[in-house]
Structure formats: structure tokens, C-alpha cells
Amino acid sequence: MPTPLLQVRNLTTRFNTEQGQVTAVDGVSFDIDAGETVAIVGESGSGKSVTALSIMRLIPSPPGKIESGEIVFEGRDLSRIDDAGMRAIRGNKIAMIFQEPMSSLNPALTVGMQVAEPSNLHRGLPWAKAMDLARELLGRVRIPDAASRLASYPHQYSGGMRQRVMIAMALACQPRLIIADEPTTALDVTVQAQILDLLKELTRETGSSLLLITHDLGVVARYADRVAVMYGGRIVETAPARELYRHPHHPYTLGLMASVPRLDGDAGGQLVPIEGQPPDLAHLPPGCAFSPRCGKASDACRAARPPLVEVAARHFKACFNDVRA
Amino acid sequence: MSELNGAATSVHAHAAASRAEMLRVEDLKVHFPLKKGIIIQRQVGTIQAVDGVSFALKRGDTLGLVGESGCGKSTTALAVLRMLEPTAGRIVFEGRDITHTAKDDMRPIRRRMQMVYQDPYGSLNPRMKVRDIIGEPLQVHGEAADAAAYTERVERMIAMVGLLPDMADRYPHEFSGGQRQRIGIARALALEPGLVICDEPVSALDVSIQAQVINLFMSLQERLGLTYLFIAHDLAVVRHISDRIAVMYLGRIVEIARRDELYKTPLHPYTEALLAAVPVADPEVEARRPRVIVKGEVPSALRPPPGCRFHPRCPKAMEKCRTVDPALTDLGAGRAVACHLHTAP
Numbered sequence: 001m002p003t004p005l006l007q008v009r010n011l012t013t014r015f016n017t018e019q020g021q022v023t024a025v026d027g028v029s030f031d032i033d034a035g036e037t038v039a040i041v042g043e044s045g046s047g048k049s050v051t052a053l054s055i056m057r058l059i060p061s062p063p064g065k066i067e068s069g070e071i072v073f074e075g076r077d078l079s080r081i082d083d084a085g086m087r088a089i090r091g092n093k094i095a096m097i098f099q100e101p102m103s104s105l106n107p108a109l110t111v112g113m114q115v116a117e118p119s120n121l122h123r124g125l126p127w128a129k130a131m132d133l134a135r136e137l138l139g140r141v142r143i144p145d146a147a148s149r150l151a152s153y154p155h156q157y158s159g160g161m162r163q164r165v166m167i168a169m170a171l172a173c174q175p176r177l178i179i180a181d182e183p184t185t186a187l188d189v190t191v192q193a194q195i196l197d198l199l200k201e202l203t204r205e206t207g208s209s210l211l212l213i214t215h216d217l218g219v220v221a222r223y224a225d226r227v228a229v230m231y232g233g234r235i236v237e238t239a240p241a242r243e244l245y246r247h248p249h250h251p252y253t254l255g256l257m258a259s260v261p262r263l264d265g266d267a268g269g270q271l272v273p274i275e276g277q278p279p280d281l282a283h284l285p286p287g288c289a290f291s292p293r294c295g296k297a298s299d300a301c302r303a304a305r306p307p308l309v310e311v312a313a314r315h316f317k318a319c320f321n322d323v324r325a
Numbered sequence: 326m327s328e329l330n331g332a333a334t335s336v337h338a339h340a341a342a343s344r345a346e347m348l349r350v351e352d353l354k355v356h357f358p359l360k361k362g363i364i365i366q367r368q369v370g371t372i373q374a375v376d377g378v379s380f381a382l383k384r385g386d387t388l389g390l391v392g393e394s395g396c397g398k399s400t401t402a403l404a405v406l407r408m409l410e411p412t413a414g415r416i417v418f419e420g421r422d423i424t425h426t427a428k429d430d431m432r433p434i435r436r437r438m439q440m441v442y443q444d445p446y447g448s449l450n451p452r453m454k455v456r457d458i459i460g461e462p463l464q465v466h467g468e469a470a471d472a473a474a475y476t477e478r479v480e481r482m483i484a485m486v487g488l489l490p491d492m493a494d495r496y497p498h499e500f501s502g503g504q505r506q507r508i509g510i511a512r513a514l515a516l517e518p519g520l521v522i523c524d525e526p527v528s529a530l531d532v533s534i535q536a537q538v539i540n541l542f543m544s545l546q547e548r549l550g551l552t553y554l555f556i557a558h559d560l561a562v563v564r565h566i567s568d569r570i571a572v573m574y575l576g577r578i579v580e581i582a583r584r585d586e587l588y589k590t591p592l593h594p595y596t597e598a599l600l601a602a603v604p605v606a607d608p609e610v611e612a613r614r615p616r617v618i619v620k621g622e623v624p625s626a627l628r629p630p631p632g633c634r635f636h637p638r639c640p641k642a643m644e645k646c647r648t649v650d651p652a653l654t655d656l657g658a659g660r661a662v663a664c665h666l667h668t669a670p
Contacts, residue, residue: 043531043532043533044531158622159622160622161622188393188394188558188622188623189393189558189560189599189602189603190393190598190599190602190618190619190622191393191622192602193601193602193604193616193618194618194619197616197618215531215532216532216604217532217606218603218604218605218606218611219604220606221604221605221606221607221608221610221611222604222605222608222611223604224608241608242608242609245606245607245608245609246609255533256532256533257606259532259533259535259536260532260535260536260561260606261536261539261561261562261564261565262561262605262606262607263560263561263564263588263600263603263605264605264607264610265561265565267564267565267584267585267588268565268566268584270540270543271536271539271540271565272536273533273534273535273536273537273540274533274536275537277501277503277504277534278501278531278533278534
């Protein structure tokens with residue numbers, strides 16, 4: 001098996017808050033192969049975005065800190081390289097697309113300059129050449145009339161068009177990995193499908209890998225090759241997408257699937273909700289973080305954290321019980 | 326004599342119909358003038374937020390109102406509540422035309438129609454205790470005179486939405502999103518309304534919490550016989566809770582139908598595209614599903630396209646669609662669609 005493009009090992013990221021130290025990401029490990037789309041799915045506070053920001057080394061410090069673990073990308077541990085080294089990778093080898101395109105674009109610069117900037121910065125292209133490339137990139141993300149829209153400002157673009165600009169920026173240096181953190185949550189459904197289809201198509205064309213952070217099980221089902229389900233800062237289950245949906249093992253994964261109304265499901269009946277609230281990271285129970293909401297929790301679950309164990313090929317779960325559907 | 330009897334029967338039939346009907350909206354228009362200039366203002370345009378919306382809602386039923394941002398679903402709701410002045414059209418609530426009812430006369434009517442808001446953080450006063458938030462509608466409508474009965478009523482509401490009695494004296498910040506939404510629901514139900522307008526009531530909640538609140542809405546409807554106008558952009562949620570669904574696009578209803586028919590055989594190309602855009606949480610189903618991707622985004626309501634408003638994005642647009650605006654046409658069995666493909670020429 002070839003070496004994965006990215007290997008995250010025991011990543012732990014902590015924040016100092018008024019309520020004490022909070023472990024947002026707690027011993028997370030996963031791989032991303034070249035050309036693969038991996039989704040991290042979870043609710044607010046599950047640690048999915050902090051995992052993404054940790055890989056990009058964008059954790060604000062203080063109050064945050066990557067406490068331990070390795071982030072091995074193309075053979076180098078990103079958690080150990082210096083800031084200048086990281087700047088050479090960020091936006092170049094690894095690019096990121098954020099949820100809110102309006103606040104991640106600079107309102108005072110033209111779209112053309114923002115799309116041209118990565119090639120000027122990382123590839124040393126003169127501005128004129130970088131602008132030519134920007135025009136080409138805007139065309140690739142299907143912005144109509146790209147040449148004349150280079151001189152426009154972000155506020156003159158619609159939400160979907162801004163997210164296309166973000167994708168064009170991400171593609172500028174032909175990154176090996178694109179991290180997209182809830183890239184379409186702020187967009188309408190029809191536009192959401194357009195953007196995700198475009199992203200998937202472009203990563204397929206360029207062979208780059210995609211790490212998709214989302215809360216939407218439908219988006220995961222449509223676009224991901226493999227999935228990691230996070231809860232309370234840990235991965236509770238990870239598997240190839242088809243395997244996960246066909247044979248979910250963790251009670252939280254099962255609960256999520258049962259609680260979401262589906263377009264092709266049984267309409268009008270009672271949904272099966274997961275009782276209780278998502279965990280407060282400042283007051284996690286000593287055992288499994290899901291145990292307070294889990295119908296199958298035993299004393300063992302409340303006493304110790306279950307490790308990830310392999311249940312099938314590339315399918316791991318962190319649960320002491322056998323709760324298969 | 327027989328004629329008189331006939332007349333009497335028809336009057337009775339009419340009364341029964343209006344008793345069964347909670348809300349009727351006819352050709353509702355809400356336009357906002359767009360003004361320019363600081364000292365001397367002049368109108369430079371009109372935003373046609375809602376432009377000719379008609380529907381009827383039976384007592385005890387749920388009508389889902391779906392559409393993307395800017396389609397006018399929330400504006401329709403606010404106009405029904407008369408929190409926005411309708412530009413034209415008619416709103417008939419519990420058999421009474423309230424389109425032009427004076428502000429003071431609206432107050433007793435409004436206690437029969439209440440609203441649950443989207444944002445459970447922004448819609449509760451952070452300085453008020455839960456019991457005062459839920460009791461405020463009772464105080465406003467002068468039903469708090471008997472202190473014991475008032476307290477009893479507030480506590481009954483708290484229990485009804487699944488909160489614990491000791492939560493009454495806490496403040497909103499002590500609650501999670503799902504619990505706050507329960508507080509908002511208790512406040513809306515305090516006056517025992519007939520119609521509850523829910524504007525994206527679960528879209529701000531975590532996935533695992535949404536199901537709890539949806540179940541609560543459904544069990545309350547069963548217990549109290551509530552009528553819901555349920556506004557949402559999530560088609561799976563709307564399908565789950567609604568009896569009938571109206572799909573809106575740029576200020577218009579483009580299709581209205583019973584739930585199962587709409588989802589099984591969507592007629593309007595926009596409904597079709599909207600349904601196809603929503604991914605199903607199953608990779609195997611997803612791999613088989615046909616994909617209808619519409620081009621572009623919703624245009625501005627300031628300058629809606631001529632002809633059918635959807636035609637610039639429609640994969641099935643014909644020549645006629647560019648010039649002739651299709652009317653919402655009744656196809657029978659509670660189904661209506663505004664599309665030249667499905668209406669006789």
C-alpha cells in the first residue's frame with residue numbers, strides 16, 4: 001500500500017478557557033490517501049473544525065495549542081516545522097476553503113488580486129502572469145465572463161460565486177490536499193449541490209485529496225470515500241463510506257442515522273432522537289463521552305474511554321459494546 | 326319552502342367550510358419600495374418580496390412552505406401575522422378577513438396566531454427568567470390577574486414542552502439550543518393559539534437535537550389540535566412534518582401539493598431540482614439517483630426575470646417561458662402548479 005498523503009497520529013489540541021483547560025481534539029488519528037475524499041462528520045463541539053485548523057496550523061495561540069501528536073504530510077511532521085516552513089505549505093500544498101466566503105475574502109481587494117496572490121507568493125509568478133492564471137482559474141470554477149469579473153470586489157459577487165472564488169484561490173497552486181470546512185452550509189440547496197459537485201470534479205481532475213468537514217450525513221454519503229465520525233473531541237467510528245452506512249457500529253453513528261429525516265424515508269412517523277445534549281467539552285465524563293446519552297452504556301463505558309478497534313477492513317469503532325443494527 | 330331549505334343548507338355548508346379552514350391567503354402581495362437619496366428620497370424600484378401568493382390551510386393540518394433564501398417564505402408569514410402590511414390581496418383567518426383590521430383590533434386576533442422563531446438565542450430576552458418569558462403573553466393579554474392560576478398555567482406550559490419544573494427560575498443562557506427552542510414553543514402556546522407559524526424552527530439546532538424538537542412539534546399538534554404553517558429550507562424536515570407543501574420561488578408559489586405526491590412526482594422543474602439537490606444519507610442510493618443540477622442562483626427580487634421567473638435556470642425552458650408568466654393552475658386533488666409544461670396552452 002502506498003504511503004498516505006497525510007497521516008494524523010494522536011493529535012491533541014487544547015484551549016485555555018475561563019472554564020479551565022478544554023481538550024477540543026483528543027488523540028485523533030486518521031489517514032488521507034492521495035486522491036481520496038475523506039469526510040469528518042460531527043455536531044458542534046465535536047472537534048471537527050479544530051482538527052482541520054490544527055492540520056493547517058491555524059489554531060490561535062494563545063489560547064489554543066497543539067499539545068501532542070503528529071501531522072505527517074508528504075513525509076514531514078507539520079506540528080514541528082517552523083512558521084516560515086508552514087507558510088510555504090499553507091495555500092500552496094494544502095489549501096483551505098472556509099464556511100463563510102464573505103468573511104474569508106478581503107473586501108478591499110479585487111477578486112482577481114486575491115485569486116492571483118497565491119501564485120505570486122508561492123510560485124514567484126510576476127503579477128501580470130498571475131492575473132492571467134487567475135482569469136483561467138475563474139473560468140475553471142465556471143464564473144461567467146471571468147475576464148471582466150477580475151476587477152470586481154467580493155461584495156459584487158453572490159454567495160455561491162464567492163465560494164467559487166474561494167475554490168479558485170484554493171486551486172491556484174495545485175495543492176495536494178484541500179480542506180473544506182462546511183463549505184456550503186451558508187448556501188442554498190441548489191447552489192450547495194453546484195459547489196460540491198464542482199469541488200469533487202476539480203479534485204478528481206487534479207488528483208488532489210479532499211478533507212470535507214460537515215455535519216450533513218447526506219453530503220457525506222454523496223461525496224466521501226471514507227468517513228470519520230467525531231464526538232466530544234474523538235473519532236468514535238471510521239470506515240469506508242458504504243461500509244459505514246451499511247454496517248454502522250457505534251451507538252452515536254446509529255443514533256445520528258435514525259434521528260435524521262430522509263427524503264426517501266418513512267414520512268410522518270416519530271423520529272428516533274438521541275436524548276440529551278451534545279457534550280460540554282469543559283465537563284466531559286471520565287469514560288466514553290457519549291455514555292450519558294447512550295442507551296447501551298454500562299459501568300465499563302462510564303469508567304474508561306473505549307479505544308478504536310478494527311471491526312472490519314479499515315472499519316474502526318470506539319465502543320465496548322456490540323450494538324450493530 | 327324547498328328553496329329556503331336549500332338556502333339554509335348552503336349557509337350551513339359555508340359555515341362548516343369556514344370552521345374547517347384556519348387560514349386562507351388570496352393573491353397576497355408584499356412589495357417594498359427601494360428608495361434612494363438622503364434628504365430628498367425618491368423611489369427607484371420595488372422589491373417584489375411576495376408577489377401573488379394564494380393558499381388555504383385546514384384546521385389541524387400542517388402546510389410546509391419551502392424555498393431558498395429570498396423566495397418570500399418568511400415575508401409571507403409576517404404578512405399573515407400582519408407584522409408587515411400587505412400591498413395587495415386578502416388574508417382570511419378563522420373565517421374573518423383580517424387584511425385591513427386596525428392595529429388595536431388585531432390584538433385579540435393575534436392571540437389565536439403565534440410564532441416560533443428560528444434563532445433560539447436571539448428570540449429570548451436574556452434578562453428574563455424562563456417563567457416570565459413564557460408568562461409574558463399572558464400578561465400582555467390580561468390573563469395574569471389571578472396569580473395562582475397564572476403560575477399554574479406557566480408551569481403547565483413548561484411541563485408540556487418537556488422542560489423540568491426547576492428550570493422556571495433560570496435564565497436563557499443556562500440552556501442549550503434545543504431547550505431554548507422548547508422555551509420559545511412554550512411561549513407561543515401559552516395563549517392557546519389555533520395557528521402556529523414556525524419560521525425555520527430547527528435549522529439552528531444540532532442534528533441530534535432537531536429530531537427531539539420535530540417530535541415535540543408533532544406530539545403537541547396531536548394533543549392540542551394545532552395548525553402549523555411550517556417554514557423551512559430543509560426538504561426532508563418539511564416532508565416529515567407537513568400534510569401539504571407549497572414550494573416558493575422568487576415571491577411566488579410554483580407548486581403546491583399533498584406531501585406524498587409532491588415528493589413522488591414533482592411537476593415543476595424547480596421542485597424537481599430542489600429535491601434532486603438534497604443528498605440522501607445513503608451512498609448506495611446516492612450512486613443511483615438521477616442528478617438535476619440547475620444553473621446559476623436565485624435572481625434579485627428587484628428585477629425578476631420576465632415570463633416564468635424560473636426560466637433562466639430551468640433545464641426545460643421553452644420559448645414561451647421567456648415571455649409568458651405561467652399562472653398557478655389547479656390540477657385537482659389539492660394540487661396546483663405554475664408551469665407551462667403542465668398547464669393547457
